[in-house]
Amino acid sequence: MASxxxxxxxxxxxxxxxxxxxxxxxxxxxxxxxxxSQLIRAGSKDVLQVDTGSLYPALHRLERQKFIxxxxxxxxxxxxxxxxxxxxxxxxxxxxxxxxWEKISFVIAGLMKALPESEP
Amino acid sequence: MIWPRRRRRREAELDEEIQxxxxxxxxxxxxxxxPPGEAAYAARREEASAQFVRRARGSRKGLYRSGRxxxxxxxxxxxxxxxxxxxxxxxxxxxxxxxxxxxxxxACDCPNGHCVSAYDCTYMxxxxxxxxPNWCTSTSxxxxxxx
Numbered sequence: 001m002a003s004x005x006x007x008x009x010x011x012x013x014x015x016x017x018x019x020x021x022x023x024x025x026x027x028x029x030x031x032x033x034x035x036x037s038q039l040i041r042a043g044s045k046d047v048l049q050v051d052t053g054s055l056y057p058a059l060h061r062l063e064r065q066k067f068i069x070x071x072x073x074x075x076x077x078x079x080x081x082x083x084x085x086x087x088x089x090x091x092x093x094x095x096x097x098x099x100x101w102e103k104i105s106f107v108i109a110g111l112m113k114a115l116p117e118s119e120p
Numbered sequence: 121m122i123w124p125r126r127r128r129r130r131e132a133e134l135d136e137e138i139q140x141x142x143x144x145x146x147x148x149x150x151x152x153x154x155p156p157g158e159a160a161y162a163a164r165r166e167e168a169s170a171q172f173v174r175r176a177r178g179s180r181k182g183l184y185r186s187g188r189x190x191x192x193x194x195x196x197x198x199x200x201x202x203x204x205x206x207x208x209x210x211x212x213x214x215x216x217x218x219x220x221x222x223x224x225x226x227a228c229d230c231p232n233g234h235c236v237s238a239y240d241c242t243y244m245x246x247x248x249x250x251x252x253p254n255w256c257t258s259t260s261x262x263x264x265x266x267x
Contacts, residue, residue, distance in 0.1 A: 033137060034144040051166070052138050077147065082137050
């Protein structure tokens with residue numbers, strides 16, 4: 001378990017979890033890579049920090065799977081940025097992954113509570 | 121399968137994307153009061169470099185066993201290109217042969233349509249013409265005095 005002072009590294013963050021987090025972030029609207037990473041960081045109160053080495057491969061993988069769509073745009077700083085948005089397929093995937101995640105976290109939480117009591 | 125040209129384009133886009141990412145990270149740090157040089161260095165160190173990302177992406181391509189490559193993407197593309205070229209050569213040769221054969225048979229005016237070469241056709245004509253006028257189905261028989 002990571003403390004609040006140290007952000008979780010990309011190794012600690014499971015690949016499937018990162019995909020879920022990215023899809024969930026894009027649910028609030030289209031964003032470029034840096035925006036996504038900042039939103040994840042801010043949303044997790046600096047606990048999760050996704051570096052470019054994890055973020056961009058994940059974004060490109062999700063784009064290949066057609067869960068997200070990408071489009072080149074010009075930012076406020078007159079910089080060309082690739083903006084990602086959630087597709088209908090991605091929305092369905094997010095719903096499926098989310099319910100799976102909720103089920104798993106519920107089961108694990110149950111196990112964590114049940115195990116000490118069942119011990120002799 | 122990603123073709124080399126498309127892969128190069130993707131890599132160039134990824135480079136541009138990451139450069140933009142680092143520029144924004146650096147800009148944010150400068151806005152928070154960090155000196156420009158230090159901000160750029162810190163952003164690059166924290167966010168990792170484009171080279172690292174490309175390596176991370178590249179390491180998943182190809183076939184691997186126990187982390188060691190059996191065949192890399194570049195090798196597989198090269199081998200696939202050779203196979204496609206060989207197959208295409210065979211198909212083209214076959215097509216050329218098939219295209220040429222009926223033309224040759226038609227040119228010699230073969231009587232029964234089963235000749236596969238000019239020699240067969242000439243022999244067949246000669247044989248039919250020798251059997252008599254009723255067997256002669258081609259005007260080419262005129263060239264044979266037996267008809």
